[in-house]
Amino acid sequence: MPIQYDKELNPSQHEAVMCTEGPLLVIAGAGSGKTRTLTFRTARLVEQGVAPDQVLLLTFTRKAAEQMIRRAAALLDGRCARVSGGTFHSFSLLLLRRHAERLGYSNRFVILDRADSEVIIEGLRKEAVPRGTRGFPRKRTLAEIFGKSVNKAMEVKEVIEEEFPHFLEFAGDIEHIYQRYVTAKADGDLMDFDDLLVNARLLLATEPEVRRAASAAYRYIMVDEYQDTNLLQAEILRLLADGHDNVMAVGDDSQSIYAFRGACFENILRFPEVYEGAKIVRLRAPGAEEV
Amino acid sequence: MRQARKKYEKRLFTRKEGGARPVLVAAPDEYAQSEFVVDEILRLRDAGVALEDMAVLFRAGYQSFGLEVELTKQGIPFVKYGGFKFMESAHIKDVLAHLRLVTHPADRLAWTRALQLLEGVGPKTAAALCDQLCKGVDLSGIAPGKKKWAGAWERLAGLIAELRQGGMAPRDAGERVVEYYAPLLQDLHDNWPKRMKDLEQMLALMERYDKLEPFLSDMALDPPTTSMDDHLAGEEPEGGRLVLSTVHSAKGLEWEAVFVIWALDGRFPSIHSIRAGGDQLEEELRLLYVAATRAKKRLFFLHPASVFDRAANGFLCEPSRFLAAIPPSILPRIRA
Numbered sequence: 001m002p003i004q005y006d007k008e009l010n011p012s013q014h015e016a017v018m019c020t021e022g023p024l025l026v027i028a029g030a031g032s033g034k035t036r037t038l039t040f041r042t043a044r045l046v047e048q049g050v051a052p053d054q055v056l057l058l059t060f061t062r063k064a065a066e067q068m069i070r071r072a073a074a075l076l077d078g079r080c081a082r083v084s085g086g087t088f089h090s091f092s093l094l095l096l097r098r099h100a101e102r103l104g105y106s107n108r109f110v111i112l113d114r115a116d117s118e119v120i121i122e123g124l125r126k127e128a129v130p131r132g133t134r135g136f137p138r139k140r141t142l143a144e145i146f147g148k149s150v151n152k153a154m155e156v157k158e159v160i161e162e163e164f165p166h167f168l169e170f171a172g173d174i175e176h177i178y179q180r181y182v183t184a185k186a187d188g189d190l191m192d193f194d195d196l197l198v199n200a201r202l203l204l205a206t207e208p209e210v211r212r213a214a215s216a217a218y219r220y221i222m223v224d225e226y227q228d229t230n231l232l233q234a235e236i237l238r239l240l241a242d243g244h245d246n247v248m249a250v251g252d253d254s255q256s257i258y259a260f261r262g263a264c265f266e267n268i269l270r271f272p273e274v275y276e277g278a279k280i281v282r283l284r285a286p287g288a289e290e291v
Numbered sequence: 292m293r294q295a296r297k298k299y300e301k302r303l304f305t306r307k308e309g310g311a312r313p314v315l316v317a318a319p320d321e322y323a324q325s326e327f328v329v330d331e332i333l334r335l336r337d338a339g340v341a342l343e344d345m346a347v348l349f350r351a352g353y354q355s356f357g358l359e360v361e362l363t364k365q366g367i368p369f370v371k372y373g374g375f376k377f378m379e380s381a382h383i384k385d386v387l388a389h390l391r392l393v394t395h396p397a398d399r400l401a402w403t404r405a406l407q408l409l410e411g412v413g414p415k416t417a418a419a420l421c422d423q424l425c426k427g428v429d430l431s432g433i434a435p436g437k438k439k440w441a442g443a444w445e446r447l448a449g450l451i452a453e454l455r456q457g458g459m460a461p462r463d464a465g466e467r468v469v470e471y472y473a474p475l476l477q478d479l480h481d482n483w484p485k486r487m488k489d490l491e492q493m494l495a496l497m498e499r500y501d502k503l504e505p506f507l508s509d510m511a512l513d514p515p516t517t518s519m520d521d522h523l524a525g526e527e528p529e530g531g532r533l534v535l536s537t538v539h540s541a542k543g544l545e546w547e548a549v550f551v552i553w554a555l556d557g558r559f560p561s562i563h564s565i566r567a568g569g570d571q572l573e574e575e576l577r578l579l580y581v582a583a584t585r586a587k588k589r590l591f592f593l594h595p596a597s598v599f600d601r602a603a604n605g606f607l608c609e610p611s612r613f614l615a616a617i618p619p620s621i622l623p624r625i626r627a
Contacts, residue, residue, distance in 0.1 A: 027299050030580075030581075030584030031584065035543075060542065060543065061513070061543075062509075062512075062513050064543060087512070087513070089512050090508075090512055090513070093508055093512065108394060108395055108504075109395075110391065110395050110398050110400070110401075111507075111508055111511040111512070112400070112511075113510075113511040113514075115384065116400050119400060120400070188399055189395075189397070190400075193511075193512070225542070225543070228542075253299050254292045254577055254580050255542075255577060255580065255581050255584075256574070256577050257538070257539060257542070257574060257577055257578045257581055258539075259570060259571075259574045260571075260574065268299075269299070282299075
């Protein structure tokens with residue numbers, strides 16, 4: 001039996017689900033049925049005849065994507081299970097495992113988890129800082145500074161000035177360690193989490209062939225929790241949608257909680273500028289009483 | 292959320308009826324806060340709400356330690372999200388290091404880790420061996436002669452060579468490594484039985500993979516983040532487990548009843564963000580909003596009424612400023 005969208009969804013959810021072409025921003029307050037909307041829209045696209053693997057669902061955790069894809073499959077049929085889903089990081093990894101050679105890595109490069117990064121940073125810190133130096137930031141803080149610099153697109157020095165002014169006297173040494181860290185990763189065929197995003201963006205921006213292929217491979221892109229994406233992720237999305245602009249971003253600016261890690265909730269405010277002709281739908285659950 | 296400066300205007304409504312109003316509970320101290328939560332959870336459970344439909348949320352992982360003690364005393368099973376460092380535990384990293392050497396023969400970090408586990412190999416020897424191995428010298432090219440670590444190296448090289456032959460399912464490769472690693476683990480850690488359980492959990496995860504590389508990537512990108520209270524690990528209790536979670540890890544989830552503990556000005560928002568003001572304080576507001584909107588029917592905010600804080604050099608006694616701004620007609624105040 002075909003899905004009865006008008007019975008299953010309220011008017012605003014229905015509007016978002018039926019709007020399948022072109023850029024769409026969905027503002028979804030808490031409890032407004034965001035997951036339901038994403039799930040039905042996934043099913044709708046496949047029902048319309050879009051090849052499932054051309055639909056890409058980017059979420060904050062892999063589990064969230066798997067869950068929505070499973071629910072969509074239950075709504076429509078098994079085709080939905082072949083929808084591509086994951087996080088920006090896992091998507092970037094997929095792209096890089098195929099094309100990292102173009103950036104001077106091998107396609108088998110090693111992923112550094114946070115603890116691995118700290119081991120490398122600690123080695124460089126020991127080399128750069130004379131023993132007994134007091135008050136020099138520890139490896140974890142250094143990793144944090146480097147991470148913020150990448151995710152907020154700021155110079156290391158700016159991050160220190162803005163958020164770690166008590167380490168300003170060491171700014172030169174910290175920048176030096178950062179440069180060494182970058183080199184060590186390139187020499188060792190290593191990428192940390194941030195590099196996955198940085199390099200995926202670089203690949204899409206500088207290799208038109210890769211960009212065209214990726215854009216053709218994923219013709220319909222949906223992004224959940226858009227308020228918690230950072231600038232790099234927004235750029236990856238922009239490049240990926242090059243040529244079709246079939247992007248639906250869902251988010252709630254009131255629920256942005258990752259600015260400390262570089263999330264840029266202005267991404268959601270800027271969406272209509274970045275995607276010309278973007279339609280905006282506000283999900284609402286109608287009722288009487290305001291909370 | 293009208294307190295926020297930059298936003299898309301929204302008006303939120305409810306059409307749920309019969310849910311009780313949220314309340315703000317002032318408890319004399321942390322212990323009383325825990326006690327209130329435990330009592331209320333037991334009351335709700337008696338009224339038919341399953342434990343898995345209730346959650347306790349907090350700003351930072353350590354804030355639930357006191358409550359965990361009380362829950363354990365009362366025999367309330369729970370699972371904690373966020374803050375669990377599965378990937379940072381040494382034994383997990385040790386085993387993964389060996390597996391990484393299968394897919395990437397020149398993984399210097401992995402070699403360093405594996406080599407330093409060998410008896411008689413210190414940082415210097417490990418570094419020298421790494422230089423050779425990462426420059427393409429193969430396993431048989433290492434000649435330890437009569438060095439103290441010759442036997443141990445032979446076992447390691449044998450293991451890696453076997454794993455690299457290919458054709459082994461990830462789970463089988465994992466078992467081989469754990470078999471090799473178990474005697475080393477027993478020498479390293481007194482609590483090795485508990486650590487062996489973690490390794491078994493990891494082997495169980497490997498079963499879902501038919502290739503090693505995706506498993507290793509997933510462990511780096513998306514490692515397990517939950518840990519069970521261990522007195523009841525194993526069997527799933529009826530009605531499930533109460534959820535304890537940081538607000539960040541609760542993102543996107545919902546429960547019938549939600550308790551937000553430590554809703555104390557200076558803790559949530561933190562002293563740090565109060566001093567920084569601006570965007571940092573705004574993020575705390577959104578964070579509290581996320582916490583509050585996880586509740587479907589019942590919502591409790593709690594705070595101890597007086598806590599000494601070193602950073603503030605004084606006592607914290609007021610509820611979160613974001614809650615203080617809500618009139619008592621909407622958010623009634625009660626004392627525990």
